[in-house]
Amino acid sequence: MVILTTIKLQYFDVIEKDLEHSFSEFNVNDQASSQTSDQRNLELIAEKAIDEKYLIAIVFVLNGSQARYSEVIKNTINGLNNYFQNLSWRIIFFLILTHTNKIGANFKLDLFEKEVATPKWQSDSESRSDIEYSWKSSKQIIDNFLNAIKDNDFKSTEDFQKITELQRDINAQILKAVSEITKINGAIFQLINARYKCANNKNILRSSQNYTQMKVIEFNECVRTHYKNMICMNHLDKICHENCPNCHDLQKYKIVKRRQTYEEVITELKDQYEELLSNSIELKAKEKKIISDLEFFVNGVESCYNSIKHDIESLKLMSKLNFDKTLRSTFNKLRNTAENITDKNLKAQQLRRIFEIEKLV
Template identity: 25%
Template sequence: MSNITLSCLIQGTSLDKYFKITIDKNDDISDLKDIVWNKNKNTFSNIDANNLILWKVKIPISDKAKFKQLDFTESTIEGDLGGTKINDATDEIKDVFGNSPVRKHIHIIIGQPTIVQLTTTTRALNQETQSLANEYNGRSLFSDNLFSNRETSDISKNDQPDKKNSRGYITNTRSRQSSHNNSLRSEFRQGLNYDETNIFGLSLFNQNKQNSGINNRTGFNLSGQSPCTCKILLLGGTGTGKSTIINMMANYFLDGTLENPKVVIPTKYFEVTENAFGRNDTEAKVGDVTRSQTTKCCNYEFKHPENPSCNFVFIDTPGMSDTNGIEQDDKNIQEIINTAIDAGSLTAIIIIASGTEARVTPTIKNTLTRLANNLPDEIISNNLLLILTKCTKSSASFSEDVFAKEIAKPKKIFYMDNQIFCADPQIWLNDDDEYSTVKHQWDKSFKTFSNLLKIITEMNATSTEAFTTMRELRNKIKSEIVTISQITTNIQQVQDKLEAAYKALQKTGDQKNSFANYTTTEEITIKKPIQKDTKDTLCTTHMRDGTICHENCQLEFNCESGSSHFIRCSCMGQDGKCRICGCGPSSHYHDNTEMVTETKTIEKVLEDIKAQYDMADKTHKKISNYAHQFQETFANLQDQANANYDRIFQLCTDLSKICSRFNFVNELHANIENMRMDARNIQSIDLRKNAESDIRKLETFINGLSNRINK
């Protein structure tokens, strides 16, 4: 683990008031001051975290006597306790306190801010202030327009509000004080010490705190830096606060203050003040956090005030997971890639995410996946930074582990919680507690930018040529997807025809079966000759009626008639005629067969039914041929699809050599989840069915690609 625990005690408090803090040992002292300040907001409400005085000590908590005896003045802390004042805010925690501070010891004593006491001069000044106020008939010594768009305040109910422009924006938050009031204030300021109170009702300590934003670029000096141009690509999801960060950057570089902020991107409450950065053609609807404020990439170039030869080019990009859907995300990604390529090189890529998102929602998953799939390794490994917005380090719930797993471990993580550009100024202008919080956020943001720029100037610029290669490979993948999408459509059509053919085959088969009994049977009686062992004498004239003239004739067998051979047959009479048939001998012959009667069953074809059977059989054979052709076409299309999947897989493999986190299947799954979310909101049944059909097609594609990957 990289966290360590430190025990702290505020100067002048008893031991039972000590408290513990947990901090990453790789953080620096400025981060430590922020944590201490946030732990004791009430105590340090009138002091900036940067101005906290810290001593490193090593006092056993068990030595209660020592705590009772010492008054813990600065000399006591450094002399008797061996304390060391911590002066360098850039020192890392581990360098100051080590990797494992000893337990049950006080490690830090925090200097107690001086409590302002009212002096005689102060009381007199307050009385004179009241007198002046009465002289002005109750009007405030503030200018009439101390804060624009202020209708009524606790300080003065007679202030006249600034008029809003046609878009309803507040144009300025700092007063243009009258020369008369300025001269009065100048007279009252003379001779005042920092422990006295001025005519505005604030101690000069607080007044100085309010005005500290005028030049708050502490801890980072570029005066000796050689000329350089740092190009920084800003990435993030819609609504994560990129526009607020850019506005704060403008104030950092352009000497903006809380009372007179510089605005380069319009918000719900502020219009653009720096027209040199105007980009009206790229703005979406102001105030709609569900839509990306930026629709085109836009460069914001600043020269560092301490060294104008050092240029910082911040490239604002469209947000991911826009409510316009994945098609808009695809356009935004293409816009980002083209802009990165045009930049030629990048010194840093800053991903901006909301630090309040504890759960990885489909929207966040889509954003992380898309970014991970489009950022080359050589840039991510050397130039990646992360800014978590809407949080402090101690309040962030964003999963840094998920971020590191999905994208990469950033070189540095920064935390920023600044509400000035997204909150109604009326909320904090007229509330001391709110103003103190906003002022603290403002000053802390300036310090964060100083640290951010320090890291950026230490980075080496990396060529964006890898983006070009990735774009070419992605375009090839898209081309293959278009082809495979058409093939998939064709496959579906062939499948539909094949299913119809199978149904038709079933139908014609049933018809064939119903007409298959096109024949019938009947019984008939017939006579037919049978052979026997004996021979009979038959008459050629009377044999047809079954007449046998002489059974078992003993004459020599003679099967031919026309001779006198049968004159000796016993069937012949004395008159030479047959006694049975009356015919002469020449009409007789021998035969060894006899005619018998037989009953026989025969088939009879029903011609009308046979015709219907033949028609059904012809149709069945025709459809069967079609089905065979469809099967062949389906097999060919499937082979083509497999070849496309293989090509896509190879292209993905080539892409993963440039971007090791590239996972096209994950990107498509993220697309599906967002498409499902969009489909649920579609009211039209037909449109919803079309959307669900597209989802099924994409799922089919994913399954096919996954099969290639898992082989």
């Protein structure tokens, strides 16, 4: 539905105060010949609608003649239809054409497909009082129309609310992915540290695993003989020539030197070995858990990527607008976090996935 109201230039000050701060409004560029400007105007409309979440009507207030703006309005509505499929037929379009003259008010109603338009021009009199009266009459139509919009609030399109929710969800998933990648990097550091300790522990364990030592002792032993020998009880290990008093004995045995080897346990080294062995078991268990956690974090960030991809595809189905600007800062944060991954293979894997998703936006 399109409603057209025109207001003469020289009496525009009559309605300025009435329109001031009445509704949520913003300015769009009026360079009709610029395709870039048309694109930006559509983006502004979309951004405002997304910001408000619900959209019941779009009210155009244009300063200029019908000849200048007819194509712009047509292109705008066509553009909205292209960017937001099946949206235009659910939106009420309200056009106020100002700063014009009576001839310029002859707006071509056939520019709009299937619309109901109500041109309103109350008076051609130059009298300000007549213009004020005409404006009040026109304003009543506008007020009635805006009230009708409010009455149809329950019929408002939720497309822009869904777009807002999708953008919010994408940003949330990106931030979650940032958190998961941070956990991945932390797990990598823990794994490197655990493996270093494990290797160091293994080397010390190897050097201390033989916690016993072999010792050799020498001792004198009596060996029987078939002949008698003079044995000195004070000098068993040698032939005595000192005539030790009361110490010499003639016996059928001799004294010989013997050697014996035995294994001695070094208690301190044994305790160290057993402690290192216990630590080694704990370190291996810790390493196994870190690897499991790392795999869990990688799967977690992959789940985030899949959710982001799904939301972006849903967003593109609802709108052809480029949402790169609204998502750029969080994507930059995600990429910068991935750049800090110390594991070369994991870093390449994450950056490749991020690049694939960014190309979808």
